[in-house]
Amino acid sequence: MLTILDKYILKRYLITFSVMILLFIPIGIMAHLAEQIGKMQANEAPLDEILIYFGNFTIYIGSLLFPIFLFLSVIFFTSKLASNTEIVAILSSGVSYSRFLRPYIIGASIIATLMFFMGMFIVPNASKGFNEFKYKYLKKGKQDRVTNNIFTQLNANDFIYVSSFDPARQIGYNFTFERFNDKNELDFKISAANIRYVDKDSMYRLTTYKKRQLINDTAMVETKRRLDTVFSFQIGDLTPVSYAAETKNIFELNRFITDQRLKGASNINAYVLVKYKRWALPITAFILTIIAVAVSSVKRRGGMGINLAFGIIVAFVFVFFDKVFGTLAEQSGFSPLMAVLIPNTIFGILAVVLLQKAKR
Known part of the structure; x- marks a missing residue:
């Protein structure tokens, strides 16, 4: 059951966090609008799409800044408690520092749960709309796809490779198609200087085509200057x-990663990293909350300004x-897992050290 102390600190925690979100997100929107309005007008972006874009922008950017807003919010209102000697009064009344931390942990749990569900289910949809609008109107003509060293496994037997791909012209360069039999032996290999999709004929055009096939241990080689064919x-x-x-x-991300891993995607680490970062976000919320309380719960000569400066640096x-x-x-x-674990581990250790120092 929550005590008066818990309710008091928890209320300040959630209100300060909410106010910071409501203050800084609109500022971010206005700054972004001022920067991009010229491109939107030049590329004739419709008003309804612009409004939807800024809705997605709010969710997308807000999710990225949630941990920072959380951190600064805790420093801000805890520094005020310390400057008013409220924390001294609380601890002098017999409340232990660990007990004093309880409402902060409850608040962090609420925010972490919100961040978790947003990151897993709401932010992905906003990210899709945000990025599609960005490449359609703000980065018109710029590349939004992986275009180099593309290796893909189509099924258990078929593999394709292109050294580079131009989506605008629908051309892949240094194309290779390999098919293996059930004994994992190469059945045949097709190579071409480039592969182009001819939309009007619904087929592929291979330039400098070459096919090498093994028939009864004999290599049969077929070459053509150009070949029109179909692929699956x-x-x-x-x-x-x-x-x-x-x-x-x-759920979609797990299936996507499995599919891309089976295809041998060269950029699989980028996809796995996104997954691990989503799972680590709630942990980050707890770590930053503990650091913020440990730093700002001590009354300092420089007051809130010193605590905020330290918070911004951290x-x-x-x-x-x-x-x-x-x-x-x-x-x-x-390793994507290590890329997520190392920063959280370092700051987790920092949180423990600062917390022990604050208790003393």
Whole structure:
């Protein structure tokens, strides 16, 4: 059962967090509108699509900034409690520091639950609308797909590869198609300088075509300058959009990752990283809450300004670590799980150290 102390701190926690969201999100919207309004007008974006876009923008950006807003909110209102010597009075009355932390943990649980369900089910849909509008009107003509070193497994026996792909012209370069038999032996291999989808004929055109097939241990080679043929895959299936993982809820994302792993997608780490970050978001909320309480619950000579300055520095360092390890996972063989665990582990240790110091 919640006591008067719990209700008092929890109320301040949730109100401050809500006010910070309501204050800063509109500022972000206006700044973004001022920056992009010229591109929207130049590309003739319809008003209804613009309104939907900013609705998606609010959810998308809000979800990214939730941990930072949470962190700064706790520092802000806890610093006020400390400056008014309310915390001294609470602890002097016999309340232990661990007991004092309870309403903060309850508040963090509420926010973490909200962040979890939004990240798993609401934000993906907003991300889809946000990114589709961005590449349609704000980054018109810019690439939104993975276009290099594309390797795809179509089924248990068929594999395709292109060194690069141009979605605008529907052309893949250095195309290879390999089919293996049930004994995992190469049945035949088709290669071409490029593959183009001819929409009006609903077929593929291969340039500098070459087919090598083994028949009774004899290699049969067929070459043509050009060959029109059909395949079971769609040309667009070669290159999922770079933000594909962000647009799927947790169940769709799990299926998508399994499918891309079976296909041997080269950028599978980027998809797995998105999944792990969603699961880690609630943990981040607890870690940042504990750090914020430990830092701001002590009355300092510089007052709230010192605490807020420290909070902003910690927030930027956390974002820096998150981005650095995220980039390592996306662009190298670094483990996506470690990319998520390392920043949270470092700041988790920092939270424990600061908490022990605050208790003393």
